Amino acid sequence: MTILEIQDFIKSNASVKVRGGGTKPALSSVANLEMHELSGMLEYDPSEYTFTALAGTRVSEIAQILAEHGQHLPFDPPFLMAGATLGGTVAAGLSGSGRQRFGGVRDFVLAVQFIDGLGGIVRGGGKVVKNAAGFDLPKMHCGALGTFGVITELTFKVFPAPKAWATLQLECDTPKTALETMQKLAGSSFDLECLDVFGSRVMIRIGGVINALETRLENLQKFVGIEGQVTRDDTEIWREAREFLWVVPNAALVKIPLTASKIPTLEAKILEHGRTRYISSGNLAWLEWTDSLENLDLILLELQLSGLVLRGNTPRVLLGKQVGGVLLERVLNTFDLERKFNAT
């Protein structure tokens, strides 16, 4: 579909449900507007650290072009190989393990073009790495699940990719000591590209100038007092994380933002039916969940946490504590008074 066609489509339909790559089925299994045709890089100047592309462009396509110039999207977009699109990544507000060092998708979107509930084109933000003019409409779309409009074009900030990577995996005695080790590292001044905890394993990725990696890995192990396993060619390790290859196919997959101090109570509640992978120093749990999502909803509510279902059967994808309140209502009234895009 062209932009014009999307405008017409919105004007003539009472409900508009968008699908990008379809990699997050809970968010897009019922869709009447496919975005894959709205695809392609529009502008990319490596020396500016920015690019602009149509929203239906696959992230993998972008990643490849960036890699040819030694650059990358540091927030490590999930479902890359599965076919996630730029628009879907922003709408779902998803970042991967690599968000540890420089921030998530919200920290890298610079500009947006979208079509609101009336079919009007709106632009916000600026195509340069720094801009403070006007309201931050690009950020508002992050995690909004397309409820403010159909995202058609996005500008991102990119960074030079590290010249080399290495991964250090630490096997701890218990999940508890793994979390303690994570906390110790998170408060340290080591520059870590990823800091995940998976069961009783701590997974650390570093990147940079190749001949400094060896000493840096040694220093890390000295600091935590555990000898770990070092992998130099670590692509596979992080692909497994990024693509959620560790999640069993029939389980639900839920994103739960939290802080490290809340992990023990969450773990106690989900013990029987859940398995978690914590990324970014315990700021986010990816939960593999085999019980009903209604039950998870209650658990999260009790813990005053919120969750977003990416895979799984649920009438409501936002679980637990609801966010946004009256401000959300007012923003929705601005861009979609009739609630055509209402996803939940």
Added chain:
Amino acid sequence: MTEPATILTDLRRVLGEARVMVKAAQLAAYESDALTSFKARALAVVMPETELEVIEVVKICHKHRVPFVARGSGTSLSGGSLPVADGVVIALNKLNKILKLDPLERVAVVQPGVTNLAVSTAAAPFGLYYAPDPSSQQICTIGGNVAFNSGGAHCLKYGMTSNHVLGLKVLLPDGEVLTLGGSSLESVGADLHGLFVGSEGLFGIALEVTLRLLPKPQRYRTVLAAYHSLEAAGEAVASVVSSGLLPGAMEIMDALAIQAAEAAVHAGYPKDAAALLIVELEGEDRAIEAEFLELERVIRASGAYEVRIAQSELERLTIWKGRKSAFSAVGRLSPDYIVQDGVVPRGKLGLALKEIERLSGVAGLRVANVFHAGDGNLHPLILFDGREPGALEKAEHLAGEILGLCVKLGGSITGEHGVGVEKREHMPIMFSSSDLDAMKRLRLSIDPLELSNPGKMFPSGEAPALVSHAPHPLERAGVITRE
């Protein structure tokens, strides 16, 4: 609007006599912010001391339909905290408590009147700091930083204020209080704390801000390079960028700015330089050592006629002292000056500087340039003598031309100082009328009476935006009607 006397009575009921200031001498101190060419006298300046008092004040303003302006330290350079004539200024400096500082989770929860530097100072004993570092950090407040999404010299790598605000408690213009975000770096649902940051006080008042703290870098390595031309310094920036290094800061100063900084703080800068470039790497010891070798190679190959490497923390701070004092230092060269703030794509820096030089020649006004070269954020300082008739207008005109140039080159009219009053007329060169209309609709949906900081951000000549383009669902259902 209600009779002023009634409003004042209500305000005094909440704050007492002393904290509702109405005397001419008291109001005069709040007539402008750091952009002194605009002045307006408020009906009253109030000094709440608690969150509850702020809420009460806003409710009173709402009840009486009185516009209000939140104010931190008034260091805005775009007229953002300029009072609305006969409105209320809510000075937030007394809400200056750090409510929580959690070294384990690395977050601080602060009241809006806490100064930027106070956060880093409080975090320092734990080896942590608050990253955004506006040059005004000793006095500007977190509330002001939030309103303007303020930046600083070290924002290339770790971002501006919005990248460090995790959560907010906000007071909407009708007195509603709600929390946005939280203390996690991640969230689900629309990123409304991201939307609030940078809204220039038009969406209400930030009552409480949850900030992310970072562990202090193990090491800084700072280099100062002197060039015979601005272009050469600009090209050096391009070489650093294409080398794949990611410095924490890259700053350029031109000859006039160097002279001024030298006269003011004696940083020991090479005085005959046409341009100085400061590049700083920060991070893990070993990584920085290796990267610095590469940086040094790039800088030495860039045509610098003098390269100085800071050998101690003292030398590093001396290098920065000159840069950080540049604005006020330039102020000594001239009775008056305007600090501009535009952004160009980094690759167009050289072109932009040449064009600014030409425009400055045509206008017959001196322009000093200080800028965050890493993000293409220019700060031309336009010098003029306000006592000369027409000089201010000439300077404003030149400033406008420079902003037009920035947008023409693909950039922005502001990188960090905000639109405020000063740049509102320039918004249409950056945004189409439908984009502006969408933003205006958003503003009106959040603040239908336009009580919170009116007169800012939007061009004044704009026809009033339509509040609603389609009937409200309740209207369609016949529950409400439009008169």
